[in-house]
Amino acid sequence: MHPIQPTSDLAEIAEVINDAAVAYRGVIRADCWQEPYMPVGELSAETAAGVQFWGIRRGSRLLGVMGLQRVDDVSLIRHAYTRTAEQGSGVGGALLEHLKRQSDRRLLIGTWKAATWAVRFYERRGFHVVSDAEKDRLLRRYWTVPERQIEESVVLSA
Numbered sequence: 523m524h525p526i527q528p529t530s531d532l533a534e535i536a537e538v539i540n541d542a543a544v545a546y547r548g549v550i551r552a553d554c555w556q557e558p559y560m561p562v563g564e565l566s567a568e569t570a571a572g573v574q575f576w577g578i579r580r581g582s583r584l585l586g587v588m589g590l591q592r593v594d595d596v597s598l599i600r601h602a603y604t605r606t607a608e609q610g611s612g613v614g615g616a617l618l619e620h621l622k623r624q625s626d627r628r629l630l631i632g633t634w635k636a637a638t639w640a641v642r643f644y645e646r647r648g649f650h651v652v653s654d655a656e657k658d659r660l661l662r663r664y665w666t667v668p669e670r671q672i673e674e675s676v677v678l679s680a
Contacts (some may be wrong), residue, residue, distance in 0.1 A: 526620045529577035532569070534584050535601075536562045538577075542586075542603035550634045554674055560601070571666075573600045576620060578613050586613035590621045593664045597625035598632070602640075618647055628679065632665060635676045649678035 543559035573589040586604035604613045657677040
């Protein structure tokens with residue numbers, strides 16, 4: 523694997539995200555799923571809003587991505603995905619550790635509450651799930667997401 527480096531190829535990032543996000547199909551509420559899960563236009567809006575992506579490659583192939591977005595007094599870990607074939611190989615953990623070192627602010631992560639594997643991944647790496655009331659407050663303050671997503675999400679903090 524190559525070292526972690528910033529990456530900005532939106533089509534390639536979307537390919538990784540959409541490959542990994544198939545794990546959500548049939549797990550998250552049907553009204554929260556879309557195909558593709560992350561269209562390139564939506565991803566472009568995320569980068570315009572300040573999400574900087576980092577990735578790990580093997581050769582020229584992007585294996586995983588994770589974004590960091592500074593919002594007010596916190597840093598948000600955004601769009602953390604590893605290609606299905608690479609999950610469990612350490613890509614996600616390496617990216618998360620790298621992004622943790624990029625910020626001296628409180629780190630927050632939002633994910634689907636039904637994605638229990640993702641919640642466990644973050645908990646094993648020092649994050650904890652905040653209360654429902656705190657989750658609602660944080661999602662409304664630091665993210666721009668629909669109410670339905672707020673209902674179906676958790677926030678983890680480190």
